[in-house]
Structure formats: structure tokens, C-alpha cells
Amino acid sequence: MLPSQSYVNMSFFQPPAFLMTGIPGLEALHGWISIPFSCMYTAALTGNCLILLAVRRTPSLHQPMYYFLSMLALTDVGLTLSTLPTTLAVLWFDHSLIAFNACLVQMFFLHSFSVVESSVLLAMSFDRFVAISKPLRYAAILTNTVITRIGLTIVARATVSLFPVPFLLKRLNFCPGKILLSHSFCFHADVMKKACADITINILYGLYVVLSTVGVDSLLIVLSYTLILHTVMGLASPRERIRALNTCISHILAVLVFYIPVIGVSMIHRFGRHLPHIVHALIAYVYLMVPPVLNPIIYSVKSKPIRDAMFRVLRGEGPRLIKSRNNLKV
Template identity: 85%
Template sequence: MLPPQAYINIFFQPPAFLLIGIPGLEAAHGWISIPFSSMYTVALTGNCLILLAIRRTPSLHQPMYYFLSMLALTDVGLTLSTLPTTLGVLWFDHRLIGFNSCLVQMFFLHSFSVVESSVLLAMSFDRFVAISNPLRYAAVLTNNVIIKIGLAIVTRATCSLFPGPFLLKRLNYCPGKIILSHSFCFHADIMKRACADITVNILYGLYVVLSTVGIDSLLIVLSYVLILHTVMGLASPKERARALNTCVSHILAVLVFYIPVIGVSMIHRFGRYLPPIVHALVAYVYLVVPPVLNPIIYSVKSKPIREAMLKVLKRVGHSS
């Protein structure tokens, strides 16, 4: 085989990439698949229960719960984006993924991540309006406004991530570098397999992160600064506690999403000398843990959601 430098002037696009599971623990993939299968089951079951509970409970047809439905739907999409390849590697050692299939998975994976960030921002705006101007809450966040916000979120994610696959398809790849670092396809992971100048891809990736997750996180912080300013103006300590309590679930969801996002970004840019298993575990935490924890957070902290979910389970139990 020729050295990588010899392929610079020969355009090569691999027909497929090789995925890996947990580096160094390949022999234990069968056992590792058990907790992964459990987490995927919890994520899908929990988020589908939230969707059913909100749909079947008229009292939950409010802006706050519509945004929660968006979050649950996004978590279902994020889970389904990685589930087939991850369990395929862990269960059956099925490691091959076609080049175009890899780009499609990458597009949906990153798109759902951007959508989740945007939904969390919308939820922070919802909390700000509910606390700062409760009398106009229903007038500001009408159904039409919520639909427009949802369409804007999807459009933003689609437009931001649409160039990604095409920027990767134009690259010349090294025949000896077709093994990816995860059991799913990341933009940063794919572009590092190229035998070409990837400056444009690096700048594009940085632009997407800063213009979506970066801006969203700053606006979420700003919204909570304004929320705290409003809450501190309330006369009664009891009213302050009640107002802040309505934000606890959202704050936990924000932390569950953004802490792993920051970890993945830092490791991809500055952790080249870290063991491969660290890269893999941080990526799994980023993609698997938020969809698992969000339904648990909202079912524990929100009594209306918890009661609605229990009613759905009882109906399912009676019908079976």
C-alpha cells in the first residue's frame, strides 16, 4: 500500500467506513450491550410516554408542555440516530457503514443536537415570559407563535447542517484511514480521515458550533439572569421559591445537555493525546445520556407530567 502522501493527487472516496464500539473492550461488547440496550429502551419509552401523556391530557395543552413535547420528540430522533449502528456493533460486530449512509447519519445526529439546543433556548424564553409577565403569558405564546418557533428551529438546524455532507464528499480520503473512532458518524471524526486540506471543514464546524450551541447557551444564561432579576423583585420569599421551582427541571435539562457538549468539543479539539476510550465514553454520554435523563427529570420534578404519565401507563395496562 502506498503511503498517505501518495494519494494526495489521486481522488479516493471509501465505499464504507469501519465503526468501533468501546476501544480496548471489544471482547466485552456482549456485556456492554446490556446497559446500552437498557438506556436506549428507557430513552425511547420515557420520551414516548411524555408525548402520549401531553397529547392525551387536555390540561397539559399549554406552551410549557408543547415545548417539552418538542424536547421529547428531539430526544427520540437523537436516540434513533445512533441506536442501529451502536447496537449493531455491540450485538453483532456489524462494523461496516456505507460512506453515504455515514453522511446521512452524521447529518441527522448533528441536526437533532442543534434542534435540542434550540428547544432548550425556547424553553428558557417560555420560563422568562411566564415569570416576568404571567398575565400576558398565554397572549404572547399562542399556538401560532409556538408553531412558528418550532418551524424556525427545524429550518435553522437543517440550513446549518445541510452543507456538511457535501463538504465531506469533496475531500480526498486515505485508503488506510477508514476506521472511525465511534459506533456512529461525527463530522470531526470523518474529516480527520481525509488526505486533503480540511481547513474549510474545520472553519465550517467551528461556525456551526458557535452560531448554534454557542449562541443558544449565551442566550439561555442571559434569560436566567433576567429571570433571577425578576424573581428577586418579588416581595414574598414564598413567591420567589415557587417561581424558581418552575425552572428547576429546565435548568437540569440544560446542564445534562450542555456539559457533555462542552466535553465533546474540548476533547475533539484539545484531547488528541487522550486514550481512545475517553473519546468514546464522552461521545456516548453526549448522545445517550440526555435522552435517558430528560424524561426522568421531568417526571420527578413535574407533578402534572408524572400524573399524566401514570394515567397513560394505567390505560396501557388495562388495554393489555
């Protein structure tokens, strides 16, 4: 009995660490490649932190629309910080090792923030629908209590959906010779392929998470904008129609910036196995790095209140000064 138990324990293998890859085939240029990556990380953190400070310090921005924008900015900060340490460690110092458990933790937060971002974009589409279809009841429907509950529900949904994933990977037997990951961070699809075991459950659960979160969210966003267009077409004045649709442009751009790379990553992982590794790596980096960089730019360009508030933060003006100026404008 004891020898058989010993054999079972000896046959089960989990690597103490994985080896991460930067840009496949361009390892000699990692020092130069780290420059644009560092600039993108800096831009993402700076832009989203500026939005958070601008909303917090500007009383006139204490409205549902800007609260949801703050949720989006906070999510982008979390998504950026999830990949920043390992990516820059690989590019700057050629430090490619990541402990097995640390890999699972990074993977959990990376995918959780992605689910949260999808949910926040859905909440923002609902916000636009209420603002356009029921403008007189907008503040009464989206109260601070309702917004807080929406935020907590979004976090709970992502946590519950992704919580089983690390444990499903923990049960797998891995191959001793397959510890090289395809990216400088831990993707679920990438990690599970390194196992020497049946990963059917992992594949099915991963598909379930994608369809029940990002898939459902995308359909509901399309439904929201269908209802928005129906409401806008009912407005008498063409000028009112344009003004109503103009309030949605920033959100539409943010949705496209997020969902187009998501679709690209999903298609690549399922149907692009024959493509070079560098294509997989670049699509993954676009998916994780471009939305946090572009979202602050989109909202600062399209939203004058956000742009003005961000400039005030950069000039170091305090909340009292901002409040007094807003009162003067009123």
C-alpha cells in the same frame, strides 16, 4: 488530455464504507456492554414516548410549557434513533461496516438533532421568562401559532446550518488506509480527519456551526436566567420567589445535562488528542445517550402534572377519562 483526466479521477478516492468502533480495547466484552446500552436506549425511547403520549392525551397539559417539553422529547427520540441502529449492530452482531453515503446521512441527522435540542432548550428558557415576568399575558404571547412558528424556525435553522456539511465532506479525497472511525456512529470531526486533503474549510465551518448555534443558544439561555433572577428578586414575598424559581429547576437540570457533555466533547476533540481512545468514546456516548435518558426522569420527578399524566398512560386510561377527571379537579 484524456490520460491526465484519467489520472485525476484515479487519484481521487472515497471509501465505499467505513469501519466503526464500539468500545476501544473492550471488543471481547461487547456482548456484555450491549446490555446497559440496550437498557439506556429502551429507557430513552420509552420515557420520551410516554411524555409525548401524556401531553397529547391530557387536555390540561395543552399549554406552551408542555408543548416545548414535547418538542424536547421528540428531539430526544430522533437523537436516540440516529445512533441506535449502528451502535447495537456493532455491540450485538459485530457488524462494523457503514456505507460512505449512509455515514453522511447519519452524521447529518445526528448533528441536526443536537442543534435542535439546543434551540428547544433556548425556547424553553424564553417560555420560563415570559411565564415569570408576564404571567397575565403568558397565554396571549405564546399562542399556538407562535409556538408552531418557533418549532418550524428551530427545524429550519438546524437544517440550513448542517446541510452543507455532507457536501463539504464529499469533495474531500480520503486515504485508502484510514477508514476506521473512533465511534459506532459518524461524527463530523471524526470523519473529516480520515481525509488526505486540506480540511481547513471543514474545520472552520464546523466551528462556525457550533458557535452560531450551541454557542449563541448557551449565551441567550444565560441572559434569560439573568433576567428571570432580576424579575424574581423584585417579588415581595420570599415564598413567591421560591415558587417562581421552582418552576425553572427542571429546565435548568435539562440544560446542564445537555451542555456539560457538549462542552466535554468539544474540549476532548480539540485539546484531548493525547488521551486514550476509550475516553473519546465514553464522552461521545455520554453526550448522545445521557440527555435522552435523563430528561424524562427529570421532568417526571419535578413536574407532578407530567408524572400523573404518564401514570395514566401506563394504566391505559383514555383521553376522555383523563379529561373528566381534570374537570372534576377544577
